[in-house]
Amino acid sequence: MFQRLSTAALALLSTALPVLATEVNIYSHRQPELIQPLANAFTAETGIDVNIAFVDKGMAERLVAEGDRSPADLVLTVDIARLAQVVEAGVTQAVQSDVLTANIPATLRDAGNQWFGLTSRARIIYASKDRVADGEVTTYEDLESDKWKGRICSRSGTNDYNVALLGAVIAHHGEAAAKTWAEGLKANLARKPAGGDRDQAKAIWAGECDIAIGNTYYMGQMVNDPDQKAWADSVRIVFPVFEGDGTHLNISGVAMTKAAPNRDAALQFMEWLSGDEAQKIYAETNHEFPVKLGVERSALVQSWGEFTADSIDLATVAAARPAALRIMEEIDFDG
Known part of the structure; x- marks a missing residue:
């Protein structure tokens, strides 16, 4: 009887708790091959799959058209103006994270926590x-x-x-x-x-x-x-x-969409991107400037002065x- 009661309890519990997300969906202005090394490392560490859709033009318009039905959790893009455009279109949400606040200088993130810089150039x-x-x-x-x-x-x-x-x-x-x-x-x-x-x-x-x-x-x-x-x-x-x-500096950055069907996994990926491992991959693979203090630029970039x-x-x-x-x-x- 204990086993039967335990099984019933587990069945009820499984319907009461949400299923943990196992994927993050990204709309990216950046070419997928630039993001893939980061996605692969994150998946290897967490088991969460990262799906990347390259959206060269009209990202804000696409998100507006999709509305609450959008499959996208995050927007990854280059240029501060593009980040500002998706925010102004009303398709992002504020993200409160002590990790992001600690890792990313205030000058490289939105005062309202709508976007966060990940690298600079x-x-x-x-x-x-x-x-x-x-x-x-x-x-x-x-x-x-x-x-x-x-x-x-x-x-x-x-x-x-x-x-x-x-x-x-x-x-x-x-x-x-x-x-x-x-x-x-x-x-x-x-x-x-x-x-x-x-x-x-x-x-x-x-x-x-x-x-x-x-x-x-x-x-x-x-x-x-x-x-x-x-x-x-x-x-x-x-x-x-x-x-x-x-x-003059510009940035690549990330914002969470308002729809974000996999919000918890998306936040985990955002925080991971601001951490030591991802910042080092950015530095060594893409030759960009890490935003997190203490992460060195690549030797090549340092040679430029x-x-x-x-x-x-x-x-x-x-x-x-x-x-x-x-x-x-x-x-x-x-x-």
């Missing part, structure tokens, strides 16, 4: 080792100087990374000065904007231009690609600063995105 200058002298370019403001006429390469002006940089210019100098800066940068282009950041390094290697704007981690990717190493070897990394301030980060808050940069995008379109930067 600097928007730097690739400079030809052969045609650009040390100290010849030191500030972002200098990029509009006539001395760079016909010597700069750039990807599209409406690319998120360049829009964020222009947003930082707006934050420092105002819209009018930022438009003048963008016009000066356009006037100094050696060719019509095209390709990604690595294509700009390739153009320097090919002699099409002398300097270009790019993210730090692309240098790491080129150094480790036999087909692209020559491009990286042809340039020197320069950490430009805003006059009187520091180097130290820099002072810009003091402008990333939320302020995100707020300037509409004006920055409008300026790029008004001056027909890509035309």
Whole structure:
């Protein structure tokens, strides 16, 4: 009789308790191959599967359309403005976590706990080792100087990374000065904007231009690609600063969706991503800057030297995105 009563009790208990989630579903702006090493390590440690759907465009719109039926638990994306967009669309929820608060500096997370930075990267200058002298370019403001006429390469002006940089210019100098800066940068282009950041390094290697704007981690990717190493070897990394301030940073980050059908597992993954193991994977695999204090940058990234980060808050940069995008379109930067 004890066994029968125990079985009945267990049956009742199983209907009363929720089934623990065994998966996390992610919508990612980042290519899955960049996230997969992290997903694999998390699954190996916890037994929780990580399912990644690559969503290149329209993520906020997709989440709005799906509403409470969305299968997505988390959004992983690059660029502070993209994080701000999903929050503004009303498809995320605040997350209270002592782990996230302890691991991620306040300047790299939302004051309302809607998004959290996981890595950072600097928007730097690739400079030809052969045609650009040390100290010849030191500030972002200098990029509009006539001395760079016909010597700069750039990807599209409406690319998120360049829009964020222009947003930082707006934050420092105002819209009018930022438009003048963008016009000066356009006037100094050696060719019509095209390709990604690595294509700009390739153009320097090919002699099409002398300097270009790019993210730090692309240098790491080129150094480790036999087909692209020559491009990286042809340039020197320069950490430009805003006059009187520091180097522009952007982030990759995470937000929990409002629907989040696997909330507990999703929170566990968020916290894990901010911890030592994941931060080290980010550093060694993607050549990004860890956000958690005490986790070192990769040896390659350390070899590029130290820099002072810009003091402008990333939320302020995100707020300037509409004006920055409008300026790029008004001056027909890509035309």
